[in-house]
Amino acid sequence: MSKLTELSAWQALEDHYYTMQDTHLRDLFAADPTRGEKMSAEGAGLYLDYSKHRVTDETLKLLLALAEEVGVAQKRDAMFAGEKINITEKRAVLHTALRAPRDAVVMVDGKNVVPEVHEVLDRMAAFADEIRSGKWLGHTGQPIKNIVNIGIGGSDLGPVMAYEGLKHYAQRDLTVRFVSNVDGTDLAEKTRDLDPAQTLFIVSSKTFTTQETMTNARSARQWLLGSLKDDAAVARHFVAVSTNAAEVTKFGINTANMFGFWDWVGGRYSMDSAIGLSLMIAVGPDHYRALLAGFHEMDEHFRTAPASRNLPMLLGLLGVWYNNFFGAETVAILPYDQYLAYFSAYLQQLDMESNGKHVTLDNETVDYQTGPVIWGQPGTNGQHAFYQLIHQGTKLIPCDFIGFCQTLNPMAPHHDLLMANVFAQTEALAFGKTLEQVLADGVDPQIAPHRVFGGNRPTSTILADKLTPHILGALIALYEHKVFVQGVIWDINSFDQWGVELGKVLAGKIAPELQSEGEPELKHDSSTNTLIKRYRARRA
Ligand code: G6Q
Numbered sequence: 001m002s003k004l005t006e007l008s009a010w011q012a013l014e015d016h017y018y019t020m021q022d023t024h025l026r027d028l029f030a031a032d033p034t035r036g037e038k039m040s041a042e043g044a045g046l047y048l049d050y051s052k053h054r055v056t057d058e059t060l061k062l063l064l065a066l067a068e069e070v071g072v073a074q075k076r077d078a079m080f081a082g083e084k085i086n087i088t089e090k091r092a093v094l095h096t097a098l099r100a101p102r103d104a105v106v107m108v109d110g111k112n113v114v115p116e117v118h119e120v121l122d123r124m125a126a127f128a129d130e131i132r133s134g135k136w137l138g139h140t141g142q143p144i145k146n147i148v149n150i151g152i153g154g155s156d157l158g159p160v161m162a163y164e165g166l167k168h169y170a171q172r173d174l175t176v177r178f179v180s181n182v183d184g185t186d187l188a189e190k191t192r193d194l195d196p197a198q199t200l201f202i203v204s205s206k207t208f209t210t211q212e213t214m215t216n217a218r219s220a221r222q223w224l225l226g227s228l229k230d231d232a233a234v235a236r237h238f239v240a241v242s243t244n245a246a247e248v249t250k251f252g253i254n255t256a257n258m259f260g261f262w263d264w265v266g267g268r269y270s271m272d273s274a275i276g277l278s279l280m281i282a283v284g285p286d287h288y289r290a291l292l293a294g295f296h297e298m299d300e301h302f303r304t305a306p307a308s309r310n311l312p313m314l315l316g317l318l319g320v321w322y323n324n325f326f327g328a329e330t331v332a333i334l335p336y337d338q339y340l341a342y343f344s345a346y347l348q349q350l351d352m353e354s355n356g357k358h359v360t361l362d363n364e365t366v367d368y369q370t371g372p373v374i375w376g377q378p379g380t381n382g383q384h385a386f387y388q389l390i391h392q393g394t395k396l397i398p399c400d401f402i403g404f405c406q407t408l409n410p411m412a413p414h415h416d417l418l419m420a421n422v423f424a425q426t427e428a429l430a431f432g433k434t435l436e437q438v439l440a441d442g443v444d445p446q447i448a449p450h451r452v453f454g455g456n457r458p459t460s461t462i463l464a465d466k467l468t469p470h471i472l473g474a475l476i477a478l479y480e481h482k483v484f485v486q487g488v489i490w491d492i493n494s495f496d497q498w499g500v501e502l503g504k505v506l507a508g509k510i511a512p513e514l515q516s517e518g519e520p521e522l523k524h525d526s527s528t529n530t531l532i533k534r535y536r537a538r539r540a
Helices: 008-020 025-031 057-070 072-080 095-099 114-133 157-165 184-191 211-228 231-237 245-251 274-283 285-304 311-326 343-355 387-392 414-431 435-440 469-489 498-515 526-538
Strands: 040-043 046-049 146-150 175-179 199-204 238-242 258-260 330-335 373-375 399-404 459-464
Touching (some): 025 414, 057 311, 095 469, 114 274, 146 274, 157 274, 157 343, 199 231, 199 274, 211 231, 258 274, 274 285, 285 311, 285 469, 330 343, 343 469, 387 414, 414 459, 498 526
Parallel strands (some): 146 199, 199 238, 330 373, 330 399
Antiparallel strands (some): 040 046
């Protein structure tokens, strides 16, 4: 048994699970007509309905006791205070400082980092304004009309998600694109209709050594110079976002055109650092600052709200309940807003890279499940695709439904229909349809079992008034902190990502074997050797 599973709160939850495993949401709702109002919490403009979860007051009490016993609040305070909680990289974890107000004080190694954060934000704002107003001219004297962010992982997914999320607020005469894949198709397709003389590349890379990003950046430079034919053009068409000034200079970008951040910002937690420059150019500094204020409001909620009404705490604990006691393997994230098309993909990295870990902070191999598989798509599209399995399949898939009371594109009756689907899905998932109800509908008894919905499928519903920059910030921070709560409970380091290393190292060895002139001596396993040989023999 591990440290976690030996805890009295954990064992109490195990016992409690046996009393709860067959309890149906139908009965829980029937027993308490006020359940739907009672089991809700609010913070930073978000309303969370968690009544359609397979929990009682007792379950919540035990989950909160678990949070207490593992010290979630103390660990949270240590994170906010800049303690080096990322122990394998010996780093503080301070994405919360990126959205701290100007007069806040956040100390790292004896220094208040907030003034530097705002200095970079101010430089970003000045640069964004120059681009947006057409004052920043390209090498041939034309204003910039196209922004291409080159980055990958944490240097791509956040900006692309938030750009799509806030497109409604974007300056529409600017074209903003994101290139991430080392597959040349990505760069080729994203630049094919752009005029180099009007295009700005933002090379976003914390390390400025990432293979995909640097390969794309070099090819982008060639594309630009192929047309503008003057090395001096790079200075007007390339800026960098990085922590690595030396590599930025080596690439040929003047550090005057570099926007920095710090080693205490993890890649997947960096979208509100200078990594968000493309987004700030698109939506403007004021909307960007509103986004940061939303993040900060949720930070404050997480820091100060009582655990029983603390949104990230509740979402985190409910996730642990299903992951570790019901054996649920995945969580579906289902935003009912077209602008949030990339939200699930973003959360996939945030959650799976953070909590996809197998050893504890004390180097013990865990004997319990850690992070779930995160997936999803915006509604209502998913309803016509994979919801069948969630409703009637054999797997338990807790879902987060996210919806807004007001649409940004009023076009009756669309929004009412969209939201009717949110409420209908969570109702159907919770209560299902019994055999008796199916037969009462006059369905042929021969096929009636196929029409039965078991129900008892848990969902959270997160509602906000309107998708604004502020609300998007709060929503992202909600999930950042949910992931944090779960990482603390599972006693893992949510802030490193060693799991991405091995593949990178092996790709570094294989690339020269694909590129070499003569027949290379291959020393891999027989499968890898055969695949490499077949590729070499057949490529054009
Ligand atoms: C995120 C990861 C990873 C990282 C990318 C890009 O937490 O660290 O996704 O963001 O590998 O790294 P660079 O920004 O250094 O290019």
